[in-house]
Amino acid sequence: MLTVKDIHKSFGNLEVLKGIDFTVNKGDVIAVLGASGSGKTTLLRCMNFLEKADGGTLTFDTEEFELAKMRKKDIHRLRKKTAFVFQNYNLFRNMTALQNVTVGLTVARKMDKSAAEEIGLKMLDKVGLLDRKDHYPNELSGGQQRVAIARALATDPEIIFFDEPTSALDPELIGEVLSVMKDLAEEGMTMVVVTHELNFAANVAKKVIFMEDGKILESNTAEEFFKSPKEERTKEFLRIINRE
């Protein structure tokens, strides 16, 4: 469904992505692992055009694009097929939970309000926050990320990118978010998840990509990745993170 080839990205002199290839198939749940600074966030952001890659191609279904020369129109069109869940939620501060979830429908897709609200309420229910629909982000204590997931779901995306969705959360809230994501995975949602949650990667993800220093060092099914990591660096990473 989505294939990227040879993505390159530098910030000034710092080369952050040094040629990344990978493919996301429909129904895939891919965990992206790697040490801090290895380029995971940048990769996700390049795939959703929040960062402009310096080189590489992106193929969505049958259309191929040069990442460095994308037209605004194409970016806008492709973004409507995807959704993004940020580490720090980025819920719209001037909107209630329900408005946050429906704005992608009412404003971006010109759906009428009642149809959008029906979907919005369904999505809030799905993440267990229906009773907080009229709360603003700063009153959602602990529920922000689940509202952000409901917002991502509302537009019925073909693929959802998650950038460390649980790493800004208090420990007692992590479980709620992971269980919502697990449900989505079971429903067949296509997801690319940057995460430090090895349990999630091992139990929910179907594939694992291990990044180091701007490259994909190892890529395998989740089962193989954890059972018999091939690279020495991967083994070391798993050892360190398991000890924490």
Added chain:
Amino acid sequence: MAEFFIETLKFSERLVTIFFDSFGKILLPGIKVTIPLTLISFSISLVIAVATALVQYAHVPVLRHIARFYIWVVRGTPLLVQLFLIFFGLPKLGILLDPFPAAIIVFSLNTGAYDAENIRAAIEAVPKGQIEAGYCVGMSYMQIIFHVVLPQALRTAFPPLSNSLISLVKDTSLAANITVVEMFMATQRINSRVYEPLLLYAEVALIYLIFCTVLTKVQTIWERHLRVLD
């Protein structure tokens, strides 16, 4: 002694009479001229300010330079001079304006320049993540501006904008200089008949004070109802 007492009493009686006679005569142009002048100018200034702030924020070519130039000129010249320029100066170019519309133009442009900077600062304070989230739900740049950035920025800019409204109420007194019969001009006219400058100017000052106090109260109450963003 008794005579002096009676004189004083008569004098005070005269002052009290003038005070009450003139109160309505000052307040009326206050309501009919000062308040409309303030509200109309302020509304127009908000439109100007938002537009001026946005063309800078969005780096619209040419327009953003015009915006900078406008802000630079307006903030660097006295309001009174601007009033004279428009009302007495423009007729030399064949542009004749009535006092009231001339005042509206000057106050709108003047307040607009200051508020543009307030709004721009507030727009720039909207976190980048809000805009990125907007893109990610499929909104266009314009949709993000109008549904995410501006609502948040106007909330942030509410206190400085209220302050500029309150300043504007007082600044409208300068329109007396271009023959707009607002409160201050009305007071001057009454004074030229009865010659009680201390009483009359204190009286008009009191009315401005009442206007501003009411506005400040409204601001406080309104602000309490506005949502805190973070």
